[in-house]
Amino acid sequence: MRPNSRRGAAAGRHPVGDEGLGRSRGGFTSKLHLSAxxxxxxxxxxxxxxxxxxxxxxxxxxxxxxxxxxxxxRPRKKPDSLAADKAYSNGPCREFLRRQGIRHTIRACS
Structure with missing residues (x-):
């Protein structure tokens, strides 16, 4: 067996269901998706x-x-406008915003 095998993950030793942890090259990582x-x-x-x-x-x-x-x-649920980076520049995201009537600017951020 190779030393790099993911035998532990395949055997279910590291459950990653709702914990927000996932394997990547850097080990276990998480992403925070935030709106502000x-x-x-x-x-x-x-x-x-x-x-x-x-x-x-x-x-x-x-x-x-x-x-x-x-x-x-009731609390307000829909923003007037949205600014996002290019990770959200695909067709389904833009179509969702158009259907909701949300003005948007999606561009590459540096």
């Missing part, structure tokens, strides 16, 4: 294993947004 308002205050957060693609969590992050109103009523 214009003042950089967090609005929603999703934790996933490090190997998971950013765009797969796009809808979930937006659907988790809840901004309480100052007056009685």
């Amino acid at each position: 308002d214009g003042r950089c205050r967090p609005l929603s957060l999703v934790v996933t294993p490090g190997k998971r693609a950013d765009c797969t969590q796009f809808k979930l992050v937006l659907e988790k947004i809840r901004v309480p109103r100052h007056r009685p009523g």
Whole structure:
């Protein structure tokens, strides 16, 4: 057997279901998918294993947004606009934003 084999992971010794841990070249890693308002205050957060693609969590992050109103009523759930990096530049993400009526700017960040 090769020393690099993933026998432990294949045998189920490292469950990675809901823990937000995933194997990568650097070992166990996690990703934080976060939405924030214009003042950089967090609005929603999703934790996933490090190997998971950013765009797969796009809808979930937006659907988790809840901004309480100052007056009685349901919390606000949809942003007026969105700025994102190129990880979200695929067709399904853009189509979702168009259907929801959310203005968006998606560009390469440096």
